[in-house]
Amino acid sequence: MNKTLTLVLTFFLLTSCFVANxxxxxxxxxxxxxxxxxTSVDTDAALSVGNGDFAFTVGxxxxxxxxxLYHEKGIPTETMATWAWHSFPNVNNxxxxxxxxxxxxxxxxxxxxxxxxxPEGQYFRINPHPAALGQLSLxxxxxxxxxxxxxxxxxxxxxxxxxxxSHYLLDGTPVDVVTLAHSDRSMVAVDVHSPLIRNSExxxxxxxxxxxxxxxxxxxxxxxxxxxxxxxTMTKESDNEVSLSRxxxxxxxxxxxxxxxxxxxxxxxxxxxxxxxxNNSDRITLVCEFVHxxxxxxxxxxxxxxxxxxxxxxxxWKHYWTTGGAIxxxxxxxxxxxxxxxxxxxxxxxxxxxxxxxxxxxxxxxVTPTWYGKHNSEVYFIHAAHFYQFGRTELLEKSLxxxxxxxPIAIESAASKGWEGARWPKMFGEGGRETPGSINPFIIxxxxxxxxxxxxxxxxxPTPETLAKYKDVVLESGKFLASYATYDAKNDRYMLGPPxxxxxxxxxxxxxxxxxxxxxxxxxxxxxAQEWRIRLGMQPDSKWAExxxxxxxxxxxxxKYVEIETEAHIYDDANKGMPTSMIYAxxxxxxxxxIDKEVMRETFHELLRRxxxxxxxxxxxxxxxxxxxxxxxxxYETAINIVTNDVPAAxxxxxxxxxRPKEPDGCPAYMPINGSFLNAIGLMAGGWxxxxxxxxxxxxxxxxxxxxxxxxxxxx
Numbered sequence: 019m020n021k022t023l024t025l026v027l028t029f030f031l032l033t034s035c036f037v038a039n040x041x042x043x044x045x046x047x048x049x050x051x052x053x054x055x056x057t058s059v060d061t062d063a064a065l066s067v068g069n070g071d072f073a074f075t076v077g078x079x080x081x082x083x084x085x086x087l088y089h090e091k092g093i094p095t096e097t098m099a100t101w102a103w104h105s106f107p108n109v110n111n112x113x114x115x116x117x118x119x120x121x122x123x124x125x126x127x128x129x130x131x132x133x134x135x136x137p138e139g140q141y142f143r144i145n146p147h148p149a150a151l152g153q154l155s156l157x158x159x160x161x162x163x164x165x166x167x168x169x170x171x172x173x174x175x176x177x178x179x180x181x182x183x184s185h186y187l188l189d190g191t192p193v194d195v196v197t198l199a200h201s202d203r204s205m206v207a208v209d210v211h212s213p214l215i216r217n218s219e220x221x222x223x224x225x226x227x228x229x230x231x232x233x234x235x236x237x238x239x240x241x242x243x244x245x246x247x248x249x250x251t252m253t254k255e256s257d258n259e260v261s262l263s264r265x266x267x268x269x270x271x272x273x274x275x276x277x278x279x280x281x282x283x284x285x286x287x288x289x290x291x292x293x294x295x296x297n298n299s300d301r302i303t304l305v306c307e308f309v310h311x312x313x314x315x316x317x318x319x320x321x322x323x324x325x326x327x328x329x330x331x332x333x334x335w336k337h338y339w340t341t342g343g344a345i346x347x348x349x350x351x352x353x354x355x356x357x358x359x360x361x362x363x364x365x366x367x368x369x370x371x372x373x374x375x376x377x378x379x380x381x382x383x384x385v386t387p388t389w390y391g392k393h394n395s396e397v398y399f400i401h402a403a404h405f406y407q408f409g410r411t412e413l414l415e416k417s418l419x420x421x422x423x424x425x426p427i428a429i430e431s432a433a434s435k436g437w438e439g440a441r442w443p444k445m446f447g448e449g450g451r452e453t454p455g456s457i458n459p460f461i462i463x464x465x466x467x468x469x470x471x472x473x474x475x476x477x478x479x480p481t482p483e484t485l486a487k488y489k490d491v492v493l494e495s496g497k498f499l500a501s502y503a504t505y506d507a508k509n510d511r512y513m514l515g516p517p518x519x520x521x522x523x524x525x526x527x528x529x530x531x532x533x534x535x536x537x538x539x540x541x542x543x544x545x546x547a548q549e550w551r552i553r554l555g556m557q558p559d560s561k562w563a564e565x566x567x568x569x570x571x572x573x574x575x576x577x578k579y580v581e582i583e584t585e586a587h588i589y590d591d592a593n594k595g596m597p598t599s600m601i602y603a604x605x606x607x608x609x610x611x612x613i614d615k616e617v618m619r620e621t622f623h624e625l626l627r628r629x630x631x632x633x634x635x636x637x638x639x640x641x642x643x644x645x646x647x648x649x650x651x652x653x654y655e656t657a658i659n660i661v662t663n664d665v666p667a668a669x670x671x672x673x674x675x676x677x678r679p680k681e682p683d684g685c686p687a688y689m690p691i692n693g694s695f696l697n698a699i700g701l702m703a704g705g706w707x708x709x710x711x712x713x714x715x716x717x718x719x720x721x722x723x724x725x726x727x728x729x730x731x732x733x734x
Contacts, residue, residue: 043346043726046178049339051348052363054175054673059084059165061092062686063672065175065182066385067197069334070374070416071100072204072308073384074154078171080184080195081208081222083155083163093675093686094237097151098384099204100377101310103448104149104229104269112138117454121517121528124504128435130459130517131452139454140233146447147232148380148391149269150240151308154206157223157292158188158214175673177367180335181328188214200327201334205307207327215300222293222302224275226250226264236388236685245288252285259321262291272312277304278323338370342729343408345703345714349724354662361661362699364674365692366408372689373401374413377420377448385675385687392447396464396521399606400639400693402471407700409729411478414471421468421491424450432498439497442468460519460527463536465502466543469495473546478731485554496547499540500562503569511570514540520582521599532583534572538603541569541610571612572603578621579603589624596628598640605646608706608734619651626656634665638678641668642694649701649716658718661698704730 056063059078066075075095077084082095089095116138118129133139156163173184182197193212199205214220227240228247251263259276260283275283280297295302303324345362347355372383378398382388398417405414421442427450428440435441443452444461452458472488503512515531548562573583580586581597588596604618629635633656636644641660648657670676671687678688702716703725709715709732714725 043344043728045339045344048344048346048348048359049178049363050176052360053177054364056173056175056672057171059087059168059171060672061088061090062677064088064093064095065173065673066368066371067180067182067199067206067331068371068384069199069201069203070370070372070413071202071376072199073098073371074197074199074206075385076182076184076197078168078173078184078186079156079163079193080173080182080197080210081155082153084165085153085155087165089237089239093671094386095153096240096386097153097206097308098148098386099151099308099310100375100379100384101204102149102151102269102271102308103146104266105145105147106141106229106232107267108141108145110137110141112141114138114142114451114454117142123517126436131454132456132459134455134458142451142454144232144390146391146449147230147238148387148447149266149271150227150229151271152224152226152273152306153240154208154306155223155225156193156210157221159219163188177363178335178339180331180367188212188220193220196328198328198331200305200307200322201330203307203322204309205305205322205327207305207324207331209301209303209324211301213300215295215302216298218294222304224262224273224291224293224306225287226262226273226289229266230387230391232387232390235390237382237386248289250289252291270311272309274307274309275304276321276323277302279303338410342366342410343700343704343731344726344728345699345730346726347724349726350722351724352658352722354658355723357664358658358662361670361674361695364670365696368674368687369404369689369692369696370413372687373693374405374410374416376416378402378417381678381690382685382687383689388685388688389445390447390453392445392453394445395442395467396444396461397639397690397693398464398467399470400642400690400697402693403474403733404693404696404700406471406474406478407697407704407731407733409731411475411731415475418468418471418475418488418491422488425490425494427451429494432501437498438501439499440468440491440494441465441498441502442495457519457523460515460517461521461523462502462514462518463521463539465495465498466539468492469543469546469550470539472550473734474731476550477734485550489550489554492547492550496544496550496559496562499544499547500559500565503540503565505568506570511568512565513570520597521602522581522597524597525582525585530582530584532570532573533581534579534600535581535603535606537570537572538607538610538612541566541612542607544569545610569612572600574614574617577617578624579617594628595630596625598625598635598643601625601647602643604650605643605648609650615651618647619653622647622651622653631665633659633663634668636660636663637665637667637691638688639690639694641691642698645695645698646701649698650706654702654716654718655720657698657702657716658723661695661702700730701733703727705732707732707734 117131117133119132120127169187171186184195196209228244230238248266253261262273282296347359378393432441444458445453517527518530520533579600581600645657645660675687676691678685703714705715717723
């Protein structure tokens, strides 16, 4: 083959898998071809509507009927809000200091909140936790609906508008339900249409539990059998509206219910209410809003009806889909393209509902509480970076702003232990207080995360205003990184730990130091903070420069990186499985001087060789871990094999959620999977600094992947 023909064929292969965006992506068609269609009582196919700070999840009836079945078998049907937090009374006056345990940190004792199994530790692990809001369902002839009564189910979630339409036969009679959430209020709007409504055989039920049974870490049940522990006071605001004032220990909120037409709203039991038609109509239309600590004035302003709520949902979702990034794979001939595109679209939908709020939620978002409903900050990057990559940095900033509020607590935490700067809590709820645990105090990969995310905001908006807004978060985090790194005089280096828990959380904290991933992330975070000093017109910090210059290098054994310096034996048994976190030192972390690309390639290949499930090894949030590393190494076929693998633990449910079944009680909608997946796809489609100058540089170049890309941001 002559040289000219070789060059032509090479150029064809490099370009044939991409489509220039001469014609814009038909975004409505892209989104709507992945609308969700449910035709049975599928407990894994519960559907959610929401706006990032509020979510309402329903089953096949379009409301929260069959709640016990969905909770037991699949995805719970619950109502959650980022602002709703409850604590059981601290009747024993426990203090966090009672959970402290002293550890040696290079010759000085530091107290960590490590006692989790004591009464004090359990109290602060459980509290605060998400408050249980109201449950909205239907009653048929005064009783709860059973699965056997439902036939001909035809339920659709229109992702383009955020509206669920549910049609079914209830004992042979048709019922139609429309369900949606307001775009920026904690409000669900419902329209129920059925002949059964005329004679009140079908009625809407609103009832309130006391709280979650928060002694269960994941997917707790609601407490219905403690009515005396909370109060619900009804006030009639007008002929078509009531306010229900809720007092649950120290937590207060109001539920406002407004309906259209002549209907009767009545109290059946202490915390149980019914809405029935009063004019022989076959329709009940209502809005139900949950408001935190409202004033008398705020309860009465800005009234909203079903049509207005519907319009807000339609407009907000259209804005979301038309202004952010988009990836169209419809012209690809690879058999996996349609499923991959579905995962991309539906993941954007569920993450908008569950992670685009003003408080970073737990790892099941606003579907159900997990980890006692608390945010785990070490995976905050995985939760939020994709918003930047998909051109929606403003949604990243919503939760990042909470870190600005949290800064005084983080500074106090560092100072109390003898460090400078901001020591971010690993696991926290409202208020930002750290949570005791045998792992929590020793995780460190959460500390550089705010720097990394602030840098993404700056890349999207490189202005003096961005620098001013986030400088304290970045610089105080940088102070901590430099202060925490300890000088090892014997080896003339700075080291991380002990005590320390690597991201795999498997090693003994007192015998762990210098994990490869954390070293690379530490370097990148401190280097980036130093760059912010320069951008702000400040001199580089000499201590930071010294730490960067002398930070320990990741340990290499047999030409490959080990996970942590203190466990150099991981390659001794050639047939044994291995930890994987070291590969995220190039993938999650952009290239740094600490990481040799070819050594990382050897490490990655060894992991692949030892994987018993092939590419199916990369499940849960390690899907992004493996795919990002493959992309950074230029191994695009491997990356696509990882993000399309379909072993059971990597499958995406009909609406885009994905399970993490290994945890106690399971995580039925584990959204770090969606986040890490979108992070990897964002890298593949949006690129990175120094990527090949082609569209979608991280996709395979074999001619079967035809990729159209719009509005994506490149990673560092």
